[in-house]
Structures are given as C-alpha cells and as structure tokens.
Amino acid sequence: xxxxxxxxxxxxxxxxxxxxxxxxxxxxxxxxxxxxxxxxxxxxxxxxxxxxxxxxxxxxxxxxxxxxxxxxxxxxxxxxxxxxxxxxxxxxxxxxxxxxxxxxxxxxxxxxxxxxxxxxxxxxxxxxxxxxxxxxxxxxxxxxxxxxxxxxxxxxxxxxxxxxxxxxxxxxxxxxxxxxxxxxxxxxxxxxxxxxxxxxxxxxxxxxxxxxxxxxxxxxxxxxxxxxxxxxxxxxxxxxxxxxxxxxxxxxxxxxxxxxxxxxxxxxxxxxxxxxxxxxxxxxxxxxxxxxxxxxxxxxxxxxxxxxxxxxxxxxxxxxxxxxxxxxxxxxxxxxxxxxxxxxxxxxxxxxxxxxxxxxxxxxxxxxxxxxxxxxxxxxxxxxxxxxx
Amino acid sequence: xxxxxxxxxxxxxxxxxxxxxxxxxxxxxxxxxxxxxxxxxxxxxxxxxxxxxxxxxxxxxxxxxxxxxxxxxxxxxxxxxxxxxxxxxxxxxxxxxxxxxxxxxxxxxxxxxxxxxxxxxxxxxxxxxxxxxxxxxxxxxxxxxxxxxxxxxxxxxxxxxxxxxxxxxxxxxxxxxxxxxxxxxxxxxxxxxxxxxxxxxxxxxxxxxxxxxxxxxxxxxxxxxxxxxxxxxxxxxxxxxxxxxxxxxxxxxxxxxxxxxxxxxxxxxxxxxxxxxxx
Numbered sequence: 001x002x003x004x005x006x007x008x009x010x011x012x013x014x015x016x017x018x019x020x021x022x023x024x025x026x027x028x029x030x031x032x033x034x035x036x037x038x039x040x041x042x043x044x045x046x047x048x049x050x051x052x053x054x055x056x057x058x059x060x061x062x063x064x065x066x067x068x069x070x071x072x073x074x075x076x077x078x079x080x081x082x083x084x085x086x087x088x089x090x091x092x093x094x095x096x097x098x099x100x101x102x103x104x105x106x107x108x109x110x111x112x113x114x115x116x117x118x119x120x121x122x123x124x125x126x127x128x129x130x131x132x133x134x135x136x137x138x139x140x141x142x143x144x145x146x147x148x149x150x151x152x153x154x155x156x157x158x159x160x161x162x163x164x165x166x167x168x169x170x171x172x173x174x175x176x177x178x179x180x181x182x183x184x185x186x187x188x189x190x191x192x193x194x195x196x197x198x199x200x201x202x203x204x205x206x207x208x209x210x211x212x213x214x215x216x217x218x219x220x221x222x223x224x225x226x227x228x229x230x231x232x233x234x235x236x237x238x239x240x241x242x243x244x245x246x247x248x249x250x251x252x253x254x255x256x257x258x259x260x261x262x263x264x265x266x267x268x269x270x271x272x273x274x275x276x277x278x279x280x281x282x283x284x285x286x287x288x289x290x291x292x293x294x295x296x297x298x299x300x301x302x303x304x305x306x307x308x309x310x311x312x313x314x315x316x317x318x319x320x321x322x323x324x325x326x327x328x329x330x331x332x333x334x335x336x337x338x339x340x341x342x343x344x345x346x347x348x349x350x351x352x353x354x355x356x357x358x359x360x361x362x363x364x365x366x367x368x369x370x371x372x373x374x375x376x377x378x379x380x381x382x383x384x385x386x387x388x389x
Numbered sequence: 390x391x392x393x394x395x396x397x398x399x400x401x402x403x404x405x406x407x408x409x410x411x412x413x414x415x416x417x418x419x420x421x422x423x424x425x426x427x428x429x430x431x432x433x434x435x436x437x438x439x440x441x442x443x444x445x446x447x448x449x450x451x452x453x454x455x456x457x458x459x460x461x462x463x464x465x466x467x468x469x470x471x472x473x474x475x476x477x478x479x480x481x482x483x484x485x486x487x488x489x490x491x492x493x494x495x496x497x498x499x500x501x502x503x504x505x506x507x508x509x510x511x512x513x514x515x516x517x518x519x520x521x522x523x524x525x526x527x528x529x530x531x532x533x534x535x536x537x538x539x540x541x542x543x544x545x546x547x548x549x550x551x552x553x554x555x556x557x558x559x560x561x562x563x564x565x566x567x568x569x570x571x572x573x574x575x576x577x578x579x580x581x582x583x584x585x586x587x588x589x590x591x592x593x594x595x596x597x598x599x600x601x602x603x604x605x606x607x608x609x610x611x612x613x614x615x616x617x618x619x620x621x622x623x624x625x626x627x628x629x630x631x632x633x634x635x636x637x638x639x640x641x642x643x644x645x646x647x648x649x650x651x652x653x654x655x656x657x658x659x660x661x662x663x664x665x666x667x668x
Contacts, residue, residue, distance in 0.1 A: 021554060088553065090521070090531055122554050126533045129518035133486060133525040138626025141516035151630070157622040179635060180515070188631040196618070199626035238530045238566075242559040246552065257666055283666070295515075296403050297427035310572055325665050338638045346665045347642065348658065350649065357637040359644050364658050368649015376652065380659030385666070 002152060002167045007193055011114040011200040014040050015054045017097065017127065018069055019088065019119050023059060028119035028208035030072045035146065035211035036117060037073035043148050047172065052076050054113065056100065058093055060086035070222035073214050076107055080227040084236060087243065088123045090130060092235045098134040100227045107225050113201040115174050120205035128205045140176035140189035140204035144316070147175050151190065158194045176204040184334050207317055250286070250311045257285035258323045260314055262292055264330010264351065264370045269298035273307050275374040276329055282381050288314040288321065290331045315340035330370045333358025390445040391540055392502040393436040396492055396523070397429040397451045398511045399460035425463035428508030431570045433467040435538060436506050438576035441586045443540055446470045448499060452480060452491050455607060465598035468590065472601065473499060477610040479621045487624035489522035494613050496527065504547070505529060505567045524567035532560050533569040537577070
C-alpha cells in the first residue's frame with residue numbers, strides 16, 4: 001500500500017484573480033469563475049467537502065464587479081476599492097493578494113488557499129508570477145485544461161524518504177495541462193508538497209477562451225470581505241503617468257480573406273513573407289502567421305519584421321478568425337492553430353508534407369513547396385479575379 | 390553611468406530543420422542544438438541602447454550546464470562587457486521559483502545593478518514567470534512588456550512605455566528597477582553620436598565574444614552561497630508529471646488533394662477561391 005500524503009498546513013478553497021480593465025472584467029475572469037464553480041462543485045461531491053470559490057477583485061468603485069463575480073459563480077469576494085488601484089499595478093496588487101491569502105479574517109480561518117487561478121493575459125501572467133513568489137509556492141502557466149483528483153507520485157525529490165524513493169498518493173491535486181512549444185506537446189504540471197515543505201496554493205494561469213463563463217444569476221448569494229488598503233509609499237513607487245488605447249494593429253478578425261504563413265517559410269523567411277504578401281495583395285487579403293513562426297523568431301529583413309510579430313498570430317492563443325477564404329501556407333496544423341481558424345468558410349492549405357495534420361481540416365490540400373506553388377497560384381488568381389479588381 | 394544586468398537562457402533551436410521530434414511528436418532535446426533564447430536578444434539590445442546613451446556596464450548572466458558558455462558567447466555578440474554562468478548539477482531541474490532565487494543570488498554576488506533586464510518568455514518553457522519572480526525576490530520595482538525606455542540619470546528615474554493588454558501605458562519608476570522587454574521593443578538612436586557609438590560598441594563586443602574567457606566566470610552553488618533547499622528540483626514546487634503529444638484534430642473536412650505541380654488543378658482552385666470571395 002502506498003503512503004498517503006497529508007499536508008502540514010490547512011488549505012481550502014479555489015481562489016480566482018479577476019482582472020478588470022476600465023471597470024469591466026476581462027472575459028477570462030468570468031470564464032475562470034465558471035470553471036472554478038464546476039471544479040469545486042465536483043470537488044465538494046467527490047470529497048464530501050464544502051469548499052468555496054473565492055474571487056479577488058481590486059479597483060476603484062467596483063461594487064458592480066463584486067456583484068457580478070457572485071452572480072458568475074463566486075461564494076466569497078475579497079475586494080479592495082481604492083483610487084490608487086483604479087488601474088492594474090503589479091506591486092500593490094501583489095501585496096494585497098498576499099495579504100488576503102495569508103491573513104485571517106471573519107471568513108477565512110485556514111492558512112492559505114488550496115488552489116489559485118489567474119488569467120493568462122499580459123497583466124494576469126505577471127501577477128501570477130509575483131503573487132506565487134510572494135506566497136512561496138508553485139505555478140503552471142497557460143493552462144487550458146484543469147481537473148482535480150488523487151495522484152500516485154514517484155519523484156526523485158518529492159517522494160524521497162531516507163535513501164528510498166517511495167510511491168505516495170497525493171490527494172486532491174489540481175492537474176494543470178498546458179500546450180507547449182508550437183502546440184504539439186501537452187505537459188501536465190503539478191504543484192506538490194515535499195517531506196519538509198508544503199507548496200500551497202497550487203496555482204496556474206489560464207488561457208483566455210479555454211472555459212465557458214456562467215450566465216449571470218441574480219439569485220446567487222455571496223459574501224464580500226474588504227481587504228484594508230494599508231499600502232505605504234514604496235508599494236506605489238511605479239506610477240502610471242499616461243494611459244491611452246492601443247490602436248488595434250493587424251486585426252484579422254473581420255477580414256474576408258486571410259493568407260497565413262507557417263514554418264514552411266524557414267529556408268528563406270524574407271522571401272517567404274514577400275511571396276505571402278504578394279499573394280495577399282492579389283486577394284486583397286491580410287497576412288496572419290502560425291505560432292511556430294512567432295516562436296522561431298526568424299531573422300528577416302527589417303522591412304518585414306512586422307509580419308512575424310505575435311500580434312498577427314492566428315490560433316488558440318492568438319486571433320480567432322473566420323474569413324470566407326483562409327489560405328494556410330506551410331502551416332503544419334497543430335490543434336492550437338486549428339482553434340483559431342476552423343470557422344473559416346473555405347480552407348486551402350499548401351504544404352510539402354503530404355501527411356501534414358492541416359490536411360484533416362482543409363477543403364483543398366495542395367501538396368508542394370510553398371516557394372514554388374505561391375507564384376503559380378497567384379498568377380491563376382490574378383486571372384480568375386481579373387473582372388472584380 | 391547606468392549599470393545593467395541582462396538575464397539570458399539557452400533554448401532548443403526551434404528553427405525548421407534544427408528541431409528534432411521523437412516518434413510520439415514530443416521534442417527530442419538531445420538531438421536539438423541549444424542557442425540563445427530569441428527574446429533575450431531583445432533584452433540585450435535594450436541594455437546596449439542604455440549603454441550607448443548613458444555609459445555604464447552590461448553584465449550578462451545565465452543559469453545552466455557549463456556548455457551554455459556558447460550561449461553566453463552568442464549573447465556577447467549582441468552586447469556584453471562580461472558574462473557569468475551559474476552552473477551546478479544541483480541546480481538542474483529548477484522551475485521558475487528556484488531559477489529566480491538562483492539568478493537573484495547570483496546578481497547579489499556580482500553587485501546589484503541600476504537596471505536588470507529580461508526578455509519576455511523563453512522559447513522552450515514560455516512561462517514568462519522567471520523575470521517577475523526574480524524582480525520580486527530582489528524587491529526591485531518591475532515594469533513588464535516594455536517597448537521603449539528612457540533613463541533620467543539626474544533624477545534616478547526610468548520612464549518606460551509598456552503594452553498593457555488593450556492600452557499603452559507610460560510608467561515612471563525610480564532606479565534601481567527591473568525591466569522586462571516586450572517582443573515589440575525597439576531601440577531608437579536619433580543622433581549621429583549615438584549611432585557611431587553603437588557601431589563602435591558592437592565591434593568591441595564581437596571581439597570579446599570571440600575570446601570570451603577573459604570576461605567569463607562560472608560559479609557553482611557553493612561559490613554563490615545558495616541554500617540547497619531552494620535550488621534545483623528540491624527548490625521547485627512544481628513538477629512536470631507527464632508530457633504527451635496533443636492529439637491531432639479529428640478529420641472535419643475531406644480535403645481535395647492536388648499536386649502543386651498540376652497547373653490545371655491550380656487554375657481550378659483559383660476559380661473556386663474567386664467564387665468563394667465573391668459569394
């Protein structure tokens with residue numbers, strides 16, 4: 001019989017950091033609340049427990065947000081309403097999270113949260129990292145699938161007892177799955193206590209769009225726990241001097257025709273981009289790229305740098321597009337790419353590998369080297385479109 | 390004078406033809422060469438911009454096996470006055486928290502700089518956590534997703550522009566501080582003096598990179614005075630329990646397959662595309 005691990009401290013609940021922008025939750029915040037609700041309902045049933053979904057909401061004049069968090073699945077909301085917190089600021093927000101998570105109050109009598117979720121947005125990722133550094137525990141990033149169960153672990157450090165590595169059952173472990181690399185590998189990350197030290201909360205950031213939010217339900221009840229501000233000048237040493245809306249660069253979501261480039265451009269990235277642009281011009285299309293191109297960071301002629309930046313990425317972690325025609329050039333077709341383009345009406349792919357996964361979700365698959373196929377296709381298209389240009 | 394430390398990492402070379410997969414579609418790290426993480430190049434460019442404009446020293450640090458000296462060499466080709474590698478078998482298998490502790494302790498031993506700069510995410514781990522965690526452990530103010538930096542040496546301040554989701558923010562922070570560059574960071578050299586200095590520094594650093602030994606030091610855990618409980622596997626709260634290939638998408642459309650050499654078929658596809666666009 002393997003041993004069963006018991007943590008030394010008392011940990012409860014699933015906490016969710018709900019990021020807001022201009023007093024509206026970013027969509028991932030309410031998606032996480034929905035998923036936390038589902039996970040904890042199942043958890044309470046599986047373990048005959050009564051643990052809660054706890055939302056963390058900071059900002060200025062946030063009563064409506066606190067109410068929305070409850071209507072979207074939270075049982076408890078830790079809130080701090082202060083003019084200094086109107087916009088996201090990493091240091092004070094981190095301090096307040098640590099204060100709420102480690103303190104005791106009218107609601108919380110346990111040591112620290114059992115689980116903690118953050119949005120995998122620019123700000124959410126940053127605060128997941130600093131908050132978990134402050135709480136001295138572990139963090140997975142960019143998860144898109146979560147579940148809780150007992151796990152039999154054998155690990156050279158975590159389950160070493162004396163000189164022997166044991167097999168030990170860790171109960172109630174949050175399994176955090178994340179797509180790695182270009183979307184072909186899936187890692188399951190666990191945050192595990194060892195013999196000397198507990199690592200709680202078990203935390204991760206969550207890719208926006210991974211989970212479904214709950215409809216608002218005004219019947220749901222919850223309690224609000226204010227976190228007293230109590231920050232000193234040093235906590236506010238970074239200041240937002242100016243803030244302006246970012247002009248939306250390369251918005252592909254409303255385009256009729258998109259030409260996307262993948263790693264097939266590798267042998268001559270500059271030329272590959274040039275060909276893609278020429279084809280796009282004939283089609284009056286815009287240019288997208290796969291995550292593979294973002295990751296590879298090809299050396300290209302500076303004039304074409306803008307076409308290999310992450311803002312143009314199509315996929316689960318990039319833009320989700322639905323044009324009339326989507327042309328995938330040298331894109332192998334990881335599932336994470338598919339999630340960004342499979343609502344396109346017509347999908348044409350060009351790939352030298354006859355077994356490229358993208359074939360399974362293309363209407364036309366052109367087998368061939370993109371450097372040879374694009375110019376030919378472009379010539380034919382110029383003729384076919386001649387009348388409408 | 391503004392002294393900078395830049396953190397860099399060796400990652401598998403993800404360029405097509407270099408990267409090797411195992412049969413189950415997972416990455417074959419043994420067969421894939423290690424190179425400088427592409428985002429770190431941007432962090433080094435930011436440090437070089439500060440050096441061109443304000444003088445000071447740029448120190449490059451990394452954690453990894455001794456073979457990572459070549460990675461530091463690559464970093465010095467972009468820019469660096471000297472380079473340190475924190476290397477010890479005990480550091481192996483570190484997650485972001487253990488890495489942040491090790492990097493932070495290393496920087497303390499070197500001497501804490503005015504600005505620490507990290508790139509956004511490594512191409513392999515892609516967590517984007519190590520920079521913010523290192524900053525937190527050093528108690529440095531942090532500015533992330535930075536696209537441009539101005540240093541006000543007189544008032545010991547930094548003014549940085551950063552991408553905050555749907556907004557651009559201008560952030561003011563006292564020195565010392567920790568900067569994490571966004572992939573969209575751009576250095577700007579408006580004066581001829583700066584451009585000339587840039588070229589001169591670039592030439593010097595390439596010479597240093599070629600003969601790295603005189604500016605290179607490797608320190609192990611003991612030399613760094615690290616707490617063995619906070620490094621490597623032991624200091625890492627997280628474990629990777631399983632790596633599996635993500636199943637490929639089930640067939641949703643039945644593709645008409647044509648050869649790229651079949652001119653007539655390409656003409657037909659062009660017509661279909663034209664029709665789909667009009668329709």
